[in-house]
Amino acid sequence: ETGVTQTPRHLVMGMTNKKSLKCEQHLGHNAMYWYKQSAKKPLELMFVYSLEERVENNSVPSRFSPECPNSSHLFLHLHTLQPEDSALYLCASSQTRGAYEQYFGPGTRLTVT
């Protein structure tokens, strides 16, 4: 595996379900990010982790809970989601938090029913 991988690629969940998205980077980077991409809207930064420590939380509802157990893995735990949370969720990594070049995974297409 190379680059940034994400699983699952597609997820359909009900509003009462609990699920998790997984991201793994194989680039030796120290910073990882979660973004949300909704139709016709710009990418929105959700969370930033640097050296496994959360450094940014951009007013994201508590029904989204990130976890970064080590510098290669990032999770997004989901519970009690709303239909408006349906979107493409993208993980990215960069060499350091201050490095400007971010490398993205393919994303998880989430549908909340």
Next chain:
Amino acid sequence: EDQVTQSPEALRLQEGESSSLNCSYTVSGLRGLFWYRQDPGKGPEFLFTLYSAGEEKEKERLKATLTKKESFLHITAPKPEDSATYLCAFISSGSARQLTFGSGTQLTVLP
């Protein structure tokens, strides 16, 4: 407030028909202007970083330029495989090292 606007929203070109995509920005303390390419169902792919007015970067049929108010992505003699959404983004001194993205230009190159 720092912001970036991309135009046009969508562009259709014939193969070989050169054109430019625009990214207008209002940013205090620009640290970097970035171009990404995004194919349907995939994550954005990094293309270029520009740091100061007058800077240019090239890659195959693409050339990115930067002025004090705009960045252009010039596409010379495009091919159908250049079809994608092109995103610009910036980091400013006031953005805590976060990338802020525009809405993108959806480019379709017809054979």
